[in-house]
Ligand SMILES: CC(=O)SCCNC(=O)CCNC(=O)[C@H](O)C(C)(C)COP(=O)(O)OP(=O)(O)OC[C@H]1O[C@@H](n2cnc3c(N)ncnc32)[C@H](O)[C@@H]1OP(=O)(O)O
């Protein structure tokens with residue numbers, strides 16, 4: 001028995017996974033052996049099949065799966081009524097946490113047969129997270145659920161509903177890329193929380209509920225919303241250097257900077273930064289994007305003075321892309337969950353291949 005206490009479990013090996021590989025020292029990420037750079041150019045449905053089932057789809061199959069997920073991302077009349085009763089001030093993450101474990105997971109049509117049938121209700125549960133976020137957005141922002149034309153794809157449906165208009169192919173592609181980038185990340189806090197719940201032999205929906213709670217915090221998934229709020233508070237790139245110096249002097253964390261695993265640039269931030277520049281240029285978000293760039297530079301300069309390095313993580317530039325796609329910041333983390341839920345699902349099944357109750361030990365220091 002070890003007596004050394006490690007509250008944050010930094011560097012502690014607690015299991016194996018074949019879903020994603022985070023090589024923090026060299027700034028590399030892959031899902032099932034494929035680099036995040038290659039994956040970011042694939043379709044969302046193809047990456048979902050790869051992450052959840054380790055199945056490679058051809059273009060036709062990916063379209064079929066996308067159509068199936070789009071069709072399953074609808075709420076039942078009862079689920080819709082529950083959402084309608086909730087206070088409109090509730091954060092979308094609280095709504096997901098409340099509803100995710102109780103939605104009906106019966107599929108309307110069978111899962112395409114190129115995926116294992118045992119995944120059917122799990123994938124309905126995952127697809128329904130998007131329906132919850134879409135409907136909650138519409139109720140709180142527009143007062144009514146947006147009627148959608150038939151035949152929209154899984155991601156397209158969300159973007160259409162958020163903007164009340166047909167998204168361009170370019171916007172859908174960008175949204176799919178962002179969702180792919182955040183689908184899985186080894187034993188991060190949210191995924192590990194889900195594995196802890198799974199270890200008690202709880203059902204998948206309970207495990208997803210645990211993951212959602214962990215993801216909501218600003219040190220984890222909630223950093224996406226917090227980073228944009230920070231940039232709005234700073235207001236202009238010229239103010240970034242003073243703001244960062246004062247924040248660091250006061251031990252305030254800069255949201256979207258730093259990472260437990262990456263010692264080099266998070267490869268997802270490397271993909272998101274040019275996307276954010278492109279999407280924000282000439283829009284109302286250009287100033288916000290320039291402020292983020294200035295914060296990153298100021299942060300790196302301040303850390304550099306102490307001979308340390310810090311880099312942007314997934315969360316830093318993601319919000320600028322989301323804003324330019326018509327997504328308000330309070331929905332960022334919930335949309336993160338709409339993608340990460342596929343990773344959580346994969347981990348639930350992987351964990352259950354060789355399960356063991358997770359129960360560490362505490363050193364008693366009370367009376
Ligand atoms: C999807 C995701 O979850 S990605 C992560 C999203 N979270 C954020 O962006 C929140 C901001 N970042 C952070 O708080 C941290 O970098 C974390 C929590 C993500 C990871 O950090 P940890 O591995 O726990 O490192 P820790 O917080 O101990 O930081 C190490 C040192 O770097 C500093 N540091 C790290 N990140 C930051 C930051 N964002 N702002 C200011 N200082 C920072 C710490 O203050 C600490 O300095 P010290 O050694 O002088 O005390």
Ligand SMILES: O=C([O-])CC(=O)C(=O)O
Nearest residue numbers: 185187188189260261314
């Ligand atoms: O891995 C982590 O600690 C945080 C996380 O979920 C990510 O970066 O995607």
